[in-house]
Amino acid sequence: MYSDGMSTSERLIESTRELLWERGYVGTSPKAILERAGAGQGSMYHHFKGKPDLALAAIRRTAEEMRAAAERVLGGPGTPYERIEAYLRRERDVLRGCPVGRLTMDPDIVASDELRAPVDETLDWLRGRIAGIVEEGRAQGHFASRLDAGEVAAAVVATVQGGYVLARASGSPAAFDAGVRGLLSLLGRAESPTR
Amino acid sequence: MYSDGMSTSERLIESTRELLWERGYVGTSPKAILERAGAGQGSMYHHFKGKPDLALAAIRRTAEEMRAAAERVLGGPGTPYERIEAYLRRERDVLRGCPVGRLTMDPDIVASDELRAPVDETLDWLRGRIAGIVEEGRAQGHFASRLDAGEVAAAVVATVQGGYVLARASGSPAAFDAGVRGLLSLLGRAESPTR
């Protein structure tokens, strides 16, 4: 529950972001949002058209933050392999899952083009960003030239998203880490010996 | 809606399986189950203790089916690489997601040890089964000996689970296929040249 200097509309968005992450869209009720934000019904319907509208604002902000966090690592120093490794190994609240990716399992999100759009755009951007790095590595001779950069990037993003699934199923982050190490071992092996 | 020779309790379980796949646990109401099964409230509470009890029966059956389907491919003919490839490329209703894996994004499933158990056991079995095949391939010299079979298996399972996320985000199975091809290209490259 927020009691800071945040405006009511800010508190509503932040509360919604948390609840969407914890419980998804279907599992999040306006009532729960209002309680956490310390606001009444009226405030929510004054600032937003309804639950979908508020969720959209929350999702957009979460997507934006995830992009920025990924860019900080992917755009950092190091060889292409090192930057992808840094992304895969970056600190994560593994058991909470991905605040963006988890929304794809929400039927009401997938059913709405508007709500799905920021999710799609974010994961697509991530895939493209990583593909560029793989391509860069290929050009520099770090990766085998027969690899398809877009496909490898898809495998990288999928391993992360699937790692959350394995971790949450077992109740431990270990499975996530195992998947990441497995992928890195395959990727490392793909480094071209001709470099 | 089932009107076959199925018993009422069978129809309830099958309806629940469908709805859990489509809408998850939180998004599935007893009312929706009853409508699809063509049964009344009384029938459900006669055969099951409540929603969690019925869901548990449904999840167990789905988990069992998924295991059997995976085993049919993984236990089939071919080299270790070919069997893993067959698993990754096997026909899937990609946009519907994994009926077992998707449950890990359901807060009420993860919060219940009883409901989570069949999910955990299934994914863990799958990982172990694939690890055995990777290990077999390593022993036969098909895979590099420096690979950790358990880690590679985790990456394989994670790629599948994450592939569903990417596909559902974009509304197209293409991203799933791309991730699979990316992983296979890395795995293929890992085949030992000494075989």
Next chain:
DNA sequence: GTCTATATACCGATAGAC
């Protein structure tokens, strides 16, 4: 075993006072 009736709570939204 199956049905309908009923119960209490919550869902998402609207109305209108302040």
Next chain:
DNA sequence: GTCTATCGGTATATAGAC
């Protein structure tokens, strides 16, 4: 802008007739 009151509908469960 924020609040409370209210709405029709649903969630999950129980009671009890048949």
